[in-house]
Amino acid sequence: MSDSLAALAARTLEAGTLEGLPDRHWIGGSWQASASGRTMESLDPGSGRAFARFAAGEAADVEAAVAAAEAGFAAWSATAPAERGRVLQRAAQLIRAEADRLAVAESLDCGKPVGEAAGDVRGAARAFEYYAGACDKLQGEQIPLGRDYLAFTTLEPVGVTAHVIPWNYPISTAARGLAPALAAGCSVVAKPAEQTPMTALMLAEILQRAGLPDGACNVVTGTGAAAGAPLVAQPAVRHVTFTGSVATGRTVMAAAARNIASVTLELGGKSPVVVLADCDREAALEGVLGAIWENAGQICSAGSRLVIERSLHDGFLEELVARTRRLSLGHGLRNPQVGPLNSPEQLAKVSGYVEAAKARGCSVATGGNATVDPQSGLGWFFEPTILDRLDPADPCVQEEIFGPVLAVQVAEDAEQALALANGTAFGLVAGIYTGNVDRALALARDLDAGQVYVNEYFAGGIETPFGGNRLSGFGREKGLEGLRAYCKVKSVTARIRAF
Structure with a gap:
């Protein structure tokens, strides 16, 4: 800046x-x-x-x-x-x-x-x-x-x-x-x-x-x-x-x-970030962080679902939680890493999803609460939140929350990861992290999304067409x-x- x-x-x-x-x-x-x-x-x-x-x-x-x-x-x-x-x-x-x-x-x-x-x-x-x-x-x-x-x-x-x-x-x-x-x-x-x-x-x-x-x-x-x-x-x-x-x-x-x-x-979107065991772990961690915490998750194309291969899950999530907890939160003009939600109505919506998830017994790996600007005690903030090991039918997997809430789904292999990634009514974007070019291209081919990012979430720019399939729209x-x-x-x- x-x-x-x-x-x-x-x-x-x-x-x-x-x-x-x-x-x-x-x-x-x-x-x-x-x-x-x-x-x-x-x-x-x-x-x-x-x-x-x-x-x-x-x-x-x-x-x-x-x-x-x-x-x-x-x-x-x-x-x-x-x-x-x-x-x-x-x-x-x-x-x-x-x-x-x-x-x-x-x-x-x-x-x-x-x-x-x-x-x-x-x-x-x-x-x-x-x-x-x-x-x-x-x-x-x-x-x-x-x-x-x-x-x-x-x-x-x-x-x-x-x-x-x-x-x-x-x-x-x-x-x-x-x-x-x-x-x-x-x-x-x-x-x-x-x-x-x-x-x-x-x-x-x-x-x-x-x-x-x-x-x-x-x-x-x-x-x-x-x-x-x-x-x-x-x-x-x-x-x-x-x-x-x-x-x-x-x-x-x-x-x-x-x-x-x-x-x-x-x-809307409920975009998956597919992380496979053969990925560049550091690149995937940074990609997942940016995909969901940018603009406090208030992005149609946010990577709001992490679909991760089981063998990588435990260590990856431990580090993801640690990095999430270190994120600075505050008024946008102080240039924190995470800013507020846009309105009290949006804060109530996000809080409602997370409170309902808690009531269902979902695992909250970090976050989970409404909060305020730590310097002023004001504003409409929600802690960056990770909900772990969610069922494919869970509302936090199927519905757009539009806030700093990451839903984690565990896959046994790339084939199941694809099924989980395609398992919502949305089809805006998807991310893939893998070191296998053939696997990346096969997933990109089979993912039902208007735009697919490989090994860099939000890759591209004004030059690359953007839009969705199914409930994510058309054009x-x-x-x-x-x-x-x-x-x-x-x-x-x-x-x-x-x-």
């Missing part, structure tokens, strides 16, 4: 807020108060205290944003692809120039350690940089029908797109959706989670300064019920990109279906595959007659 970031984080922690945070919607290229005039509080998870207020949007604000996006689409889609690339490239540069402020806002808003937030900001800049390079390379194909015909396809932007952004990775998720949509020539209306509105608003203003036309990117803040639901139901919206729970994903899909709008759904974000949702294919066929 840079000295400048550490200094800004310290000043913000002392002040309890960050000066100059946005407090209105971004619609049509300017800040707009809610039509109702109502506002909401934004709460600091590390202290449980309010640090800012922001606009509480409703259907009228959504209508204004969608109307602005329709006008913005006309201008942006007509912009030359190379110029679109230059705008996105400038946006990447501005994000990097303002990285410290964005990271502190992200940490304050969602609670994660500021060092992790800084990584998210770097990833957001890279997303715009990556898709900037794709703007003038979105091209169709020529179709061979014989010498008497000329047939080809063109890729066109779908139009106005809606982006419903979750609270766990606000700037990352915003960037991975907005950047490809804008690269394709679409316009955007984003609705960040009501718990974490700040960086989506800051990002929209950065895009404006980078040269995006008025209305090409709009952000409406507020609750899912008051602002999110009207947005995904808007007839002018031609594609919805949603990241969130399975239950809400079903609702979003149903609303979009009424308008025959396409959807990308990135939903892919990131990579060139991430552009597909924002393009429609037109085929043109002409008969060529002789002179």
Whole structure:
């Protein structure tokens, strides 16, 4: 963490807020108060205290944003692809120039350690940089029908797109959706989670300064019920990109279906990390630790299940527990190893799962309790928790907890490990640790997951497609595959007659 970031984080922690945070919607290229005039509080998870207020949007604000996006689409889609690339490239540069402020806002808003937030900001800049390079390379194909015909396809932007952004990775998720949509020539209306509105608003203003036309990117803040639901139901919206729970994903899909709008759904996960006896033990230990404790386990793709071969289990778990107990916990702006949960509701959910597990007689290897910031006595924290030797049917194996809780399952061999890994209704990602290349590739082939990591959890970046199978959703974000949702294919066929 840079000295400048550490200094800004310290000043913000002392002040309890960050000066100059946005407090209105971004619609049509300017800040707009809610039509109702109502506002909401934004709460600091590390202290449980309010640090800012922001606009509480409703259907009228959504209508204004969608109307602005329709006008913005006309201008942006007509912009030359190379110029679109230059705008996105400038946006990447501005994000990097303002990285410290964005990271502190992200940490304050969602609670994660500021060092992790800084990584998210770097990833957001890279997303715009990556898709900037794709703007003038979105091209169709020529179709061979014989010498008497000329047939080809063109890729066109779908139009106005809606982006419903979750609270766990606000700037990352915003960037991975907005950047490809804008690269394709679409316009955007984003609705960040009501718990974490700040960086989506800051990002929209950065895009404006980078040269995006008025209305090409709009952000409406507020609750899912008051602002999110009207947005995904808007007839002018031609594609919805949603990241969130399975239950809400079903609702979003149903609303979009009424308008025959396409959807990308990135939903829940219960992702396994398969650790076999022939693995690099140190790499596996570090991988398992990072897979579950990053952002206090509040990651759709968290490695929330450790599927470990029996012969390795006892010694591996002993060391895993020892390292877990040494993790520092505290307010995100102090840059601990584990920060708070995002809200009291999320803390209650995680606590409920663990208390029920205790009541069932599950083995708690470490952790298991709600707690507070050890320096202030405030905030919404839960101890990093390991539940050992769980039955495949246990709720902590089958259901997404979305917190710092690792469920351990023991396998006799690689074949049983595969069966256990595939033994839930989710299929987002999976990790494999083994020194046997053939075994790694066989497992990667047979695991039912949208993305598989081998010997490094969270390997890859914006270049690698990401998305889930089964209850984890469908469609892919990131990579060139991430552009597909924002393009429609037109085929043109002409008969060529002789002179």
